[in-house]
Amino acid sequence: MKIYNTLTRKIEEFIPNEEGKVKFYTCGPTVYHYQHIGNMRNYIGHDILDKTLRYLGYDVYRVMNITDVGHLTSDSDSGDDKMVKSAKAQNKTVMDIAKFYTDQFMNDFKLLNNKVPEVVAPATDYIDDYIKIIQKILDNGYAYIEGGNVYFDTSKLDDYYKLTNHKEDEMVVGIREGVEYDKNKHNQADFVLWFTKSKFEDQELKWESPWGYGYPGWHIECTGINIHYCGEYLDIHGGGVDNIFPHHTNEIAQSEAYLGHKWCNYWFHNEHLMDESGKMSKSKGAILTVSLLKEKGYNPLSFRYMCLSSHYRKQLVFNYESLDNASLSYEKLLNKIKNIKENKKGIVNEENIKPFKNKFKEALENDLNTSLAITTLYDVLKSNLNNNEKLYLIEDFDKVLSLDLLKESSITEELKKYIEEKIEERNKAKKEKNYELADKIREELLEKNIIIKDTREGTKYEVK
Numbered sequence: 035m036k037i038y039n040t041l042t043r044k045i046e047e048f049i050p051n052e053e054g055k056v057k058f059y060t061c062g063p064t065v066y067h068y069q070h071i072g073n074m075r076n077y078i079g080h081d082i083l084d085k086t087l088r089y090l091g092y093d094v095y096r097v098m099n100i101t102d103v104g105h106l107t108s109d110s111d112s113g114d115d116k117m118v119k120s121a122k123a124q125n126k127t128v129m130d131i132a133k134f135y136t137d138q139f140m141n142d143f144k145l146l147n148n149k150v151p152e153v154v155a156p157a158t159d160y161i162d163d164y165i166k167i168i169q170k171i172l173d174n175g176y177a178y179i180e181g182g183n184v185y186f187d188t189s190k191l192d193d194y195y196k197l198t199n200h201k202e203d204e205m206v207v208g209i210r211e212g213v214e215y216d217k218n219k220h221n222q223a224d225f226v227l228w229f230t231k232s233k234f235e236d237q238e239l240k241w242e243s244p245w246g247y248g249y250p251g252w253h254i255e256c257t258g259i260n261i262h263y264c265g266e267y268l269d270i271h272g273g274g275v276d277n278i279f280p281h282h283t284n285e286i287a288q289s290e291a292y293l294g295h296k297w298c299n300y301w302f303h304n305e306h307l308m309d310e311s312g313k314m315s316k317s318k319g320a321i322l323t324v325s326l327l328k329e330k331g332y333n334p335l336s337f338r339y340m341c342l343s344s345h346y347r348k349q350l351v352f353n354y355e356s357l358d359n360a361s362l363s364y365e366k367l368l369n370k371i372k373n374i375k376e377n378k379k380g381i382v383n384e385e386n387i388k389p390f391k392n393k394f395k396e397a398l399e400n401d402l403n404t405s406l407a408i409t410t411l412y413d414v415l416k417s418n419l420n421n422n423e424k425l426y427l428i429e430d431f432d433k434v435l436s437l438d439l440l441k442e443s444s445i446t447e448e449l450k451k452y453i454e455e456k457i458e459e460r461n462k463a464k465k466e467k468n469y470e471l472a473d474k475i476r477e478e479l480l481e482k483n484i485i486i487k488d489t490r491e492g493t494k495y496e497v498k
């Protein structure tokens with residue numbers, strides 16, 4: 035298996051620390067707001083890597099955190115503590131907010147057929163781990179206490195910037211957005227490991243520590259949870275490209291300062307989902323979620339199909355036109371498979387299916403080329419394999435693609451309701467001899483690839 039490694043900036047052969055086993059960590063959501071479909075693209079990318087590794091026979095152990103405490107890195111971080119701000123605005127406690135958005139996230143996560151990792155860990159459960167790690171970093175001489183907070187000292191590292199293209203001089207205050215002057219820091223790149231004093235005095239969640247009553251910085255959460263479950267050597271760590279700096283850069287700094295050796299071998303980063311005006315983000319106002327797409331009548335798996343049609347390292351622009359196109363292709367695909375299912379015949383011959391299986395496997399082994407994997411699925415459908423051989427391969431490929439290719443009905447309840455309402459409207463129009471309207475409704479449905487047929491038993495429909 036070959037995968038792009040952000041650390042080396044190369045596509046590399048994947049070799050786990052322990053033969054046949056993979057320890058894989060995904061940076062999870064901050065739960066002060068909904069996770070938009072951009073965030074969800076990132077988790078689809080992670081799901082494909084997880085399932086590809088399993089498909090190739092690896093024993094995968096995957097961990098994901100839930101950031102439910104203070105999403106801020108230092109006093110100088112611009113803006114507000116997002117959890118506290120959200121709780122105040124909704125007149126709820128921080129933990130109520132965290133629970134609500136965690137549930138929403140898990141719901142959307144599953145709607146996309148993402149496999150839930152072996153461990154999903156809320157950051158507030160691991161305070162003792164962070165304290166233990168921070169104490170050792172201080173003892174090892176990589177941190178200092180200033181103004182009541184514990185800071186990581188980046189000047190102690192020769193290669194603090196190894197994961198990123200950032201250069202230190204670009205970090206000068208005022209050049210990089212979000213960097214403000216913090217008088218406590220010895221170097222501007224330093225970051226907080228533990229807060230006791232902060233401009234966010236109204237922080238609701240605080241814990242006792244050797245440095246006073248306070249709370250952890252954001253980065254230490256991922257290091258703590260990671261080492262708690264995966265131990266000293268991690269195979270793959272992933273997130274979106276915006277996590278490379280500062281989050282993952284700081285995670286490497288503090289984890290290696292704590293452990294005293296190299297920590298994670300492969301860094302996996304997914305490109306963003308964009309909208310017409312740039313990167314999709316929570317601060318842009320209205321948030322488009324997977325649940326919302328479903329309410330609008332889209333099958334969430336059409337969105338998954340859309341994401342898989344492009345490469346995880348390429349930006350993808352979202353608009354309804356492309357989602358409509360993806361939905362159409364997806365529905366057509368399911369319909370083709372339905373026909374195959376209704377005409378099962380033939381014996382599965384290993385020799386016949388092998389070239390397709392190999393092509394599918396090779397596509398994924400080549401830095402997760404999901405669009406080629408989908409093309410291979412279409413090749414199977416077009417091939418002269420018998421229907422049972424086709425079904426065998428479809429089922430096999432769906433272990434990774436997770437598009438419910440063999441599920442009974444591809445039509446969501448919402449779409450079904452929509453079609454039935456339209457048919458009723460059309461029948462009414464016909465009764466009133468308004469044939470113009472009746473034809474218009476038929477065409478409207480046809481545009482969505484829904485064909486209606488008037489039969490003696492009433493109006494029937496099928497998806498083209």
Ligand code: AMP
Binds near residue numbers: 072
């Ligand atoms: P957050 O809750 O903001 O920490 O984001 C959760 C995950 O989604 C992180 O790993 C981000 O890197 C990723 N992410 C944020 N915005 C986007 C986007 N527009 N497209 C893809 N991934 C994103």
Ligand code: ZN
Binds near residue numbers: 061256281
């Ligand atoms: Zn993280």
